[in-house]
Amino acid sequence: MSDKHWLFILQGAPYFDPLVTHGLDAAMAASAFGQRVSVLLTGAGLLQLLEEQLPPGDVRHVGKTLAGFPLYDIESIYVDQRGWDFFKNRTIPLATSPLSPQGIRELIGRADHVMSF
Secondary structure (H helix, E strand, C coil): CCCCCCEEEECCCCCCCHHHHHHHHHHHHHHHHHCCCEECCCCCHHHHHHHCCCCCCCCHHHHHHHHHHHHHHCCCCEEEEHHHHCCCCCCCCCCEECCHHHHHHHHHHCEEEEEEC
């Protein structure tokens, strides 16, 4: 099996954009099949890091999915530095690395496959 680097860019708000759930699932599936996976949260996708969110109805809390990333060996979680100031004094469910716009371009350039949700 080839070891490719997959970058999943999650830019939709949790619970309001069904593509975000598909993106999380796709990242875990790629990792389960032996691919190297990185995740970049940007724009409204940064809201996935807020633990105090209440999901609607019977929807699973996105924090539980994010907390499972280490079980899938997904440890490279990046956030857009331009929105990071909002989260500096908050507790978030996993370790992240802020990236500048230049760092984001470099991350995208290093990936073999980029998927945006």
